[in-house]
Amino acid sequence: MMIEAMFRRVTQLYSDWEVAKWLSRVPWPFTSASAENFIADAEVDMEHGSGCHLAIERRVSATFVGTVSLRLPALEPDPWTSDRQLAILGYAVQRDQQRNGFASEAAASVVQLAFDQMDIARLRATVLRDNVASRRVLARLGFTIEYAGVRETPRYGGPPRVGDTFMLERSEWRGAVVIRAAKSHTP
Ligand SMILES: CC(C)(COP(=O)(O)OP(=O)(O)OC[C@H]1O[C@@H](n2cnc3c(N)ncnc32)[C@H](O)[C@@H]1OP(=O)(O)O)[C@@H](O)C(=O)NCCC(=O)NCCS
Numbered sequence: 001m002m003i004e005a006m007f008r009r010v011t012q013l014y015s016d017w018e019v020a021k022w023l024s025r026v027p028w029p030f031t032s033a034s035a036e037n038f039i040a041d042a043e044v045d046m047e048h049g050s051g052c053h054l055a056i057e058r059r060v061s062a063t064f065v066g067t068v069s070l071r072l073p074a075l076e077p078d079p080w081t082s083d084r085q086l087a088i089l090g091y092a093v094q095r096d097q098q099r100n101g102f103a104s105e106a107a108a109s110v111v112q113l114a115f116d117q118m119d120i121a122r123l124r125a126t127v128l129r130d131n132v133a134s135r136r137v138l139a140r141l142g143f144t145i146e147y148a149g150v151r152e153t154p155r156y157g158g159p160p161r162v163g164d165t166f167m168l169e170r171s172e173w174r175g176a177v178v179i180r181a182a183k184s185h186t187p
Pocket residue numbers: 018019020022023090091092093094097098099100101102103104105125126127128131132133134136137140
């Protein structure tokens with residue numbers, strides 16, 4: 001996707017409060033300057049290997065529907081962990097494209113990418129208590145709650161909010177994949 005188109009799509013996605021309100025790292029209001037920073041940060045992450053931010057597109061039309069990302073906190077400028085095998089999974093889907101299975105499919109692909117192609121051993125995602133859709137996405141992939149009741153202060157201010165940190169280990173995921181494959185071959 002051309003950079004101008006990406007810029008427009010990212011602005012449209014994150015300037016929707018119904019999407020942004022669930023995300024603690026996104027600035028609000030999300031302006032065109034925020035979109036420029038978002039794309040610049042994504043490019044830096046790619047260069048440094050500290051993350052990858054991908055567009056989710058429809059297979060046939062290549063229409064943009066959202067984003068999915070992996071961030072490696074140990075490689076960020078001010079790391080809070082030294083675990084280089086830990087990645088943070090994130091995703092967002094445009095409101096008019098939600099409930100079509102896009103987040104589930106994109107997250108499953110990125111989990112496979114992380115565990116099969118990158119040297120990632122564990123994935124993490126922190127989700128607010130009321131974020132039913134995101135919790136479903138993670139549950140279907142085999143994530144379980146590692147830390148319950150964590151508090152997250154959104155970047156756009158306001159009081160901390162309560163969420164849960166979900167985790168998926170590569171070993172558990174491999175086990176789940178084998179079980180799924182075995183089930184799919186059961187007549
Ligand atoms: C979370 C989000 C990415 C899900 O995207 P999506 O493409 O609609 O998800 P899917 O279609 O794959 O649906 C996943 C599951 O959630 C359910 N779901 C989706 N939207 C829902 C809603 N508004 N209310 C209740 N359940 C919902 C689906 O029915 C599905 O359930 P199933 O697994 O039992 O079939 C999307 O709602 C979003 O962008 N939210 C704002 C950003 C966000 O919360 N990001 C994650 C931060 S942790």
